[in-house]
Amino acid sequence: MTTPTTAAAIEIRGLIKDFTVGLRGVKLRAVDGLSLRIPEGQVFGLLGPNGSGKSTTIKIILGLLEPTLGECRVFGVPSHQVDSRLNVGYLPEAPYFYRYLSGTELVRFYARICGVPSERREARVREVIEWVGLAAAASRRVGTYSKGMLQRIGLAQALVHDPRLIILDEPTAGVDPVGSAEISELILRLKAQGKTVLITSHLLAQIEDICDHVAILDHGRLILEGRVAELVGQKNRQALIVDTLPPAELEALRAWLAERGHALSVEQPRARLDQLFLSKVSRPGNAGGKEGGA
Amino acid sequence: MDLRLVRSGAVVAGVLALAGLMLRPLEAPAWRAMRAQQPALKLESIQGALGQGVTVGLLGGFRAIVADLFWISANAAWDQEDLPATQTLIKLVTAIDPRPLFFWINGANMIAYDMPHWRIRAAGGYDAVSAAEQNRFDREQAEVALKLLQEALAQHPEEASLYICKANIQLNRLKDTAAGAESYRMAAAQPNAPYFAGRIYGELLKRMGRKQEAYVWLKQFYLTLPKPGSAQATPWQIETAMADVVLERIHELERELKVPKEQAFKG
Amino acid sequence: MNAPTRTGVPFSFGRLLVVAQNTFLEAVRQKLFALLLLLAIGLGASAQLFREFNFGSSELKFIADFGFGAMIFFGSTLTIAATAQLFFSEIENRTALTILAKPIWRTEFIFGKFLGVFAVVGVFCALTTLLLAGLLFARESALMEAHPEAFEHGRIIHYADVFVAGGLQWLKFGVLAAFTLLVASYSNTNLFTVIMGFFVLVVCHLQYLARDAYAQVASVPLRLLVRLLGYVFPNFQVFNVADQVGMGAGLNHLMALRIGGYGLAYIAIIGVLAVYSFRNREI
Numbered sequence: 001m002t003t004p005t006t007a008a009a010i011e012i013r014g015l016i017k018d019f020t021v022g023l024r025g026v027k028l029r030a031v032d033g034l035s036l037r038i039p040e041g042q043v044f045g046l047l048g049p050n051g052s053g054k055s056t057t058i059k060i061i062l063g064l065l066e067p068t069l070g071e072c073r074v075f076g077v078p079s080h081q082v083d084s085r086l087n088v089g090y091l092p093e094a095p096y097f098y099r100y101l102s103g104t105e106l107v108r109f110y111a112r113i114c115g116v117p118s119e120r121r122e123a124r125v126r127e128v129i130e131w132v133g134l135a136a137a138a139s140r141r142v143g144t145y146s147k148g149m150l151q152r153i154g155l156a157q158a159l160v161h162d163p164r165l166i167i168l169d170e171p172t173a174g175v176d177p178v179g180s181a182e183i184s185e186l187i188l189r190l191k192a193q194g195k196t197v198l199i200t201s202h203l204l205a206q207i208e209d210i211c212d213h214v215a216i217l218d219h220g221r222l223i224l225e226g227r228v229a230e231l232v233g234q235k236n237r238q239a240l241i242v243d244t245l246p247p248a249e250l251e252a253l254r255a256w257l258a259e260r261g262h263a264l265s266v267e268q269p270r271a272r273l274d275q276l277f278l279s280k281v282s283r284p285g286n287a288g289g290k291e292g293g294a
Numbered sequence: 295m296d297l298r299l300v301r302s303g304a305v306v307a308g309v310l311a312l313a314g315l316m317l318r319p320l321e322a323p324a325w326r327a328m329r330a331q332q333p334a335l336k337l338e339s340i341q342g343a344l345g346q347g348v349t350v351g352l353l354g355g356f357r358a359i360v361a362d363l364f365w366i367s368a369n370a371a372w373d374q375e376d377l378p379a380t381q382t383l384i385k386l387v388t389a390i391d392p393r394p395l396f397f398w399i400n401g402a403n404m405i406a407y408d409m410p411h412w413r414i415r416a417a418g419g420y421d422a423v424s425a426a427e428q429n430r431f432d433r434e435q436a437e438v439a440l441k442l443l444q445e446a447l448a449q450h451p452e453e454a455s456l457y458i459c460k461a462n463i464q465l466n467r468l469k470d471t472a473a474g475a476e477s478y479r480m481a482a483a484q485p486n487a488p489y490f491a492g493r494i495y496g497e498l499l500k501r502m503g504r505k506q507e508a509y510v511w512l513k514q515f516y517l518t519l520p521k522p523g524s525a526q527a528t529p530w531q532i533e534t535a536m537a538d539v540v541l542e543r544i545h546e547l548e549r550e551l552k553v554p555k556e557q558a559f560k561g
Numbered sequence: 562m563n564a565p566t567r568t569g570v571p572f573s574f575g576r577l578l579v580v581a582q583n584t585f586l587e588a589v590r591q592k593l594f595a596l597l598l599l600l601a602i603g604l605g606a607s608a609q610l611f612r613e614f615n616f617g618s619s620e621l622k623f624i625a626d627f628g629f630g631a632m633i634f635f636g637s638t639l640t641i642a643a644t645a646q647l648f649f650s651e652i653e654n655r656t657a658l659t660i661l662a663k664p665i666w667r668t669e670f671i672f673g674k675f676l677g678v679f680a681v682v683g684v685f686c687a688l689t690t691l692l693l694a695g696l697l698f699a700r701e702s703a704l705m706e707a708h709p710e711a712f713e714h715g716r717i718i719h720y721a722d723v724f725v726a727g728g729l730q731w732l733k734f735g736v737l738a739a740f741t742l743l744v745a746s747y748s749n750t751n752l753f754t755v756i757m758g759f760f761v762l763v764v765c766h767l768q769y770l771a772r773d774a775y776a777q778v779a780s781v782p783l784r785l786l787v788r789l790l791g792y793v794f795p796n797f798q799v800f801n802v803a804d805q806v807g808m809g810a811g812l813n814h815l816m817a818l819r820i821g822g823y824g825l826a827y828i829a830i831i832g833v834l835a836v837y838s839f840r841n842r843e844i
Contacts, residue, residue, distance in 0.1 A: 019843075025297075059843075059844070062658075062661075062662040063661075063662075064658060064661055064662065064843070064844040065843050065844070066841075066843070081569070082569070082570040082664050082665070082666055083569050083570045083664060085662060085663060085664045086570065086664045088662065090658070090659060090662035090663075091659075092655050092658045092659060092662075094655075095655060095656075095658075095659065096654040096655060096656065097654075097656060097659070098583065098587065098656060100586070100587060100590035100591070101586075109579065109583055110659070110660075110663065112575075112576070112579045113576055113579055113580075113660060113663045113665055114663050114664065115573070115575075115576070115664070154659075157659060158659075161663075167662075298841060299747070302747075302837070302838055302841060303747075305834075305837065306743065306834050306837070306838065307793055309830065309834055310792075310793045310794070310830075310831075310834070311789055311792045311793050313826070313827065313830045314791070314792030314793060314794070314795070315792050317795075317823055317826055317827065318792075320819055320822055320823045320826070321795075321796055321799055321819070321820075321823045323816070323819060324799055324816045324819045324820050324823070325769070325796060325798070325799050327813060327816050328798070328799060328802070328816075331805065356630060356633070356634075357804070358626040358629075358630070358803075358804045359626050359627060359629075359630035362622075362623050362626045362627065393804070394619070394622060396616070396619040396622065400619075530713055530714075534713065
């Protein structure tokens with residue numbers, strides 16, 4: 001199922017989605033002429049402020065909403081067709097699963113819905129639960145899970161049928177930095193396996209770390225799209241990091257650069273707060289588990 | 295208004311109406327049969343006694359249980375010897391659900407047998423009330439009960455037990471043997487009549503001095519009874535038919551009517 | 562654009578059953594069945610109450626009436642509440658998103674939900690009917706000893722009819738569940754669905770009045786409206802054959818079959834309408 005190609009996992013053309021609001025039938029445009037191509041094998045970040053049309057776009061990709069105009073295809077299949085979802089795994093924002101089921105029962109339920117053959121089902125359920133690091137809590141009821149555990153069991157259900165495309169809607173919303181980092185690790189491992197991942201998140205630092213491509217939406221419109229490195233890198237500037245220089249040497253260096261027409265700005269380099277946090281706090285268990293399991 | 299919602303609502307209503315039309319042939323015979331067993335509710339006659347909730351309950355399929363609850367109330371009123379309440383509740387119960395014979399028969403018996411005692415007690419007791427007054431109470435209550443049974447017979451014209459109840463009130467309360475005999479004759483003529491109805495009719499004819507009529511009736515009646523050894527009848531039927539007792543009565547009448555031996559009934 | 566990489570997904574009864582099983586399990590784990598236990602205790606207590614009145618053999622009619630009355634009342638409540646709750650828990654908890662984002666037809670989801678609720682109500686009806694039949698049998702046996710003359714033709718209660726009446730009530734609850742699901746597929750809230758469910762219950766029980774009144778309505782538009790109402794809503798009264806149990810003549814089984822067919826046809830039609838409405842619903 002996982003043959004990496006450069007073909008499009010998702011292709012959206014001229015997508016418009018209007019919602020009718022209130023009894024008077026006022027139209028609200030949530031997505032306005034969006035066109036997007038997400039190649040296979042990439043981690044793609046869909047960014048935008050609240051109400052920018054990210055979730056609506058995801059729901060259209062999943063066939064949960066019908067576009068007012070335009071088209072959306074998943075691996076070449078129109079998204080309103082059931083078979084477009086054969087190769088898609090989805091983790092919604094802040095998911096609440098069936099609280100009365102245990103982790104294993106929950107993943108088994110989704111495996112049966114996805115048609116994972118019965119002879120492979122139990123092994124596959126165990127495999128994904130281990131992969132998301134929930135083996136120890138697999139027999140506990142989902143109702144007793146923490147927010148981070150819910151996200152991870154959500155990821156397990158999204159992966160249970162070994163899809164080629166995984167859609168994660170705010171996968172780290174409400175999760176602490178440790179849990180968030182673990183989810184980031186899992187996403188990078190999915191990428192290593194050649195999966196396509198579409199992710200929306202408010203944590204821009206996280207997006208920057210894990211995404212190859214990003215698209216930014218505002219008021220339903222695509223306002224920016226490209227490779228992360230190209231979008232955030234400043235091509236006409238460079239940073240040189242040196243040990244702390246005595247003031248005299250620093251002045252000499254500034255003068256030397258000035259003679260050649262270059263300006264020097266001096267700043268104290270800072271560690272990123274999330275990295276500092278993660279280096280100081282203990283991380284429970286192993287977020288990964290079996291390599292290449294999913 | 296969302297046009298799609300309006301369109302979809304119209305489709306749903308249209309399909310449901312079409313389904314109702316198409317399924318009517320499946321439902322109508324069953325509903326007709328049901329209505330035939332379940333007389334229309336005469337709401338106007340009972341509405342005053344009911345609250346709106348009870349009325350909706352009645353119309354909404356809880357008719358039997360509402361009648362049962364009122365019957366329990368009637369019993370509570372009976373326990374208190376509250377004549378107006380008991381009588382009203384009996385009428386209410388039979389108006390709500392006229393199907394169970396139990397309501398009619400027990401209601402009539404309460405009215406005819408118990409209420410005269412209540413009235414006598416309320417008027418000062420048996421010593422204080424004159425025999426004529428006591429008879430008047432008996433007669434008045436019996437007439438109310440017979441009127442109730444007449445309504446019952448309009449609902450269940452082939453029910454022998456109603457005729458028997460009527461006959462017993464005529465005999466025991468009104469002391470009207472002729473009317474009682476006629477009711478027993480009617481009871482004996484019904485399809486589910488117990489065998490004793492025909493026997494008692496013959497006995498009453500004899501008691502009224504109409505021996506020849508009694509003789510003719512019992513001979514005819516005897517021929518319809520299951521006899522010991524009959525393959526078609528159950529032991530219970532044979533036992534309760536008491537064919538030997540009927541034959542003995544026929545022979546007694548033959549002796550009293552001096553029927554010649556050669557013309558005697560052989561059975 | 563790329564050529565499709567997969568062929569179509571056929572309708573799967575297996576997937577439908579998975580949804581049904583999960584719905585049933587949810588109802589069981591939400592302790593909806595605790596209600597059944599309460600009902601059983603209530604029934605037992607009410608049967609004891611009738612002994613106080615010395616109704617003789619008619620006591621059986623009272624037990625049957627109250628037993629079926631309880632089944633109709635609690636069953637209707639359970640059907641409407643369970644259907645609305647089990648549907649909206651999926652929407653409100655967003656579990657519907659995770660299910661419908663899988664390769665599953667909405668038809669499978671809706672009929673799965675229906676089947677789960679129908680199974681819950683089926684267990685309710687089966688337990689209540691068994692309990693009622695047991696109570697009737699025990700009491701009838703005791704009364705036969707006390708008043709043999711009242712049972713000269715044998716037992717009064719036709720026990721097969723008790724089960725037929727219970728089965729027809731189950732079908733009626735099935736139609737009610739399908740209707741509630743149809744309302745839920747349009748509605749945005751659990752409360753609205755429950756209110757509409759009870760409205761449908763009352764209207765379906767009273768629709769015969771509209772049919773009766775039709776001929777007496779003078780105004781033509783009103784007459785047409787009354788006639789339409791008589792067709793749009795199924796007749797729930799036709800399922801209430803329980804009144805006949807313990808009243809002499811047994812049920813006409815051909816009639817019971819017709820009523821059964823009527824119920825099943827309505828379940829299928831209303832179920833398809835719920836799918837039609839849910840297909841267009843934006844989750």
